[in-house]
Amino acid sequence: MSDTPMDYAFGMIGLGTMGRNLLLNMADHGFAVAGYDKNQKQVDLLGQEGQGKPVKGFMDSKEFVQSIKMPRAIMMLVPAGAIVDSVIAEMTPLLSPGDILIDGGNSHFTDTERRAKELAAKNLHFFGMGVSGGEEGARFGPSMMPGGDAEAYKVMQPVFEAIAAKVDGAPCVAYMGPGAAGHFVKMVHNGIEYGLMELIAETYGVLKTGLGLDNAAIGQVFTQWNEGRLQSFLLDITKDIFAFNAPGTDHLLLDDIKDEARAKGTGKWTSQVAMDLQAPIPTIDTAVSMRDLSKYKELRVQLAAQYGPEAGQLPGNKEEVLRQLEQAFYFSMIMSYAQGMHLLAKASEEYKYDLHLATIAKIWRGGCIIRSAFLNDIFNAFEGNNQLAHLLLDGKVQPLVQGSVGGARSLIAAAVTSGLAVPAYTSALGYFDAFRTARLPSNLIQAQRDYFGAHTYELIGKEGVFHTQWTGLRDKVESPAGPQANQAPATPPVPGTKQSNEEPLNKHL
Structure with a gap:
């Protein structure tokens, strides 16, 4: 495989066990791939394990990006959190409008939502993809859960379907849905x-x-x-x-x-x-x-x-x-x-x-x-x-x-x-x-909440929300109407006020 720019179909940032094995999996399926890592040892391992395959490792981020065909498709497999943001910050100035960036780590779904919006504003495609299977799965066929930018996924779909595990001939990868659906799943x-x-x-x-x-x-x-x-x-x-x-x-x-x-x-x-x-x-x-x-x-x-x-x-x-x-x-x-x-x-x-x-x-x-x-x-x-x-x-x-x-x-x-x-x-x-219990004892919890905090409750077969002035009832003889006489429909009392026979309301719980 030539080392000249514009040779590689896919790039991987992070050449730990998962990233390295995914690249080797892609190379086994005929895709020319490049990898980037700041650790020389990881780059050397990729070279050793990928000997004779269309794969090359880089330690220079600019050379790495320039080696990938446009529009570029680059995947990150780095620890979740601040490291993902730092990698994005490093890569963004080197990318061109229309390039695709994929987060294949275990990022929190809310971070994925945020990053997608930030990169879209820079005319870059981004999606999050969960990858499961460990090192063996990455090497010989993982299960993958992409979500987010549907058009960007369609570009990568042939690659991911080729390297995914197969069950009854069907690849174990599919578009999950918009936003951070992939990372959520x-x-x-x-x-x-x-x-x-x-x-x-x-x-x-x-x-x-x-x-x-x-x-x-x-x-x-x-x-x-x-x-x-x-x-x-x-x-x-x-x-x-x-x-x-x-x-x-x-x-x-x-x-x-x-x-x-x-x-x-x-x-x-x-x-x-x-x-x-x-x-x-x-x-x-x-x-x-x-x-x-x-x-x-x-x-x-x-x-x-x-x-x-x-x-x-x-x-x-x-x-x-x-x-x-x-x-x-x-x-x-x-x-x-x-x-x-x-x-x-x-x-x-x-x-x-x-x-x-x-x-x-x-x-x-x-x-x-x-x-x-x-x-x-x-x-x-x-x-x-x-x-x-x-x-x-x-x-x-x-x-x-x-x-x-x-x-x-x-x-x-x-x-x-x-x-x-x-x-x-x-x-x-x-x-x-x-x-499987049709009627739980949770009605007692609602009664307790209404007693100490005037949080109200609903009644079986009756529309509305109700509150009872429970305080002092233990000291009184119940009227013929029973507790219903103390029920008031649903306008919750103002916090901190007093009602008849009632202590100041406690809204903490």
Whole structure:
């Protein structure tokens, strides 16, 4: 490949593992590509790994930009946050109107919205694209979630479809929607990932502590599960972890790893935006919290000594408990996916993304970290009805839930009784039980809020918003009309004023 300018069809900024592997993937598919990094070591690695391929690395940003055919298409794969803005600031003066800039990192969706507007004002095309699959996916076929500038994506579509993972011959990449839709979908993907990983970790705890299985037996359980309806990428790598000894030893590397989980923030972002949109995702929230809790190792050791004894083994026949555990995992896995899909539906409505949940499930079936056999069921559910309000309403998902919830109840009850920590499991069951409850006790919360803060409430079968003067009612004999006599329709009182028999209003809660 000639080194003269205007040779390369695509550029990559950031030649870490992901960026380098994506470039090599493109080169394997016949695309001439250039890479840029300020680290000489990364540029040298690209040269070594790309030997004989149409790929070249640069350390000079101007030479890099000039080497790419116009209109240029350049992708960034750098850490989210200020670094993305600094790269954009560095590149913008070197680009020409009509050039395309792509953020392939895990940027927060609000940053993507801002950057798109800023670059559009400079006549530059920009879109955010989530990339899932890790280093192996990047090298041999990732799942990709582009969104934003639709015309710019069409230019890149042949490249991304060529390098994406394939399922039944279909590429695992598709345009998600306008604005920051691509990065939003990837963020929720990562939230689901958090939930699934926490469930697998809790399963490991049940197998190890609750059933007393050794590492070989635990590895066999994960291997068997991965050959059935639980088949997934995360279980596949988990079985491999239980077969990997620490170098030069006869024991698992896993046993040498500290039990303090780290995170890069995408799970937290998922929880935060879910609360903003009032879309409950308790299993994902719990997974985020458990990573945080795990970091308090010293405190956990102190509390373990103070509040012992440690959790005991689960009672009952071991094979029956294993059967219940498989059902519990399947049930909780469904709940984790269902929470994520519900959040996507709410976000699509709020942010006008026009997301197609069937398409999202379709491209998640291959290449990405959360790929699993169950995604076929999700795809079928939303392919049949893209307006489906919730995955649990699907007629074919319902029997899967009903067939596994009994095992989940038995397993969770036994684990809690034995002192085993299974918070993600319990949150999944609580989510399901609450959602299938036609009348929740939340009416009491509304009464309490109205009592202490005059926040008002609504009545069953009656239009309007109401407030009751609750203060002092406990000291009075109720009139024949009952509490209705104290109800006033819905003009909320002015904060700080007094009404008859009422203390100053508290609006803090």
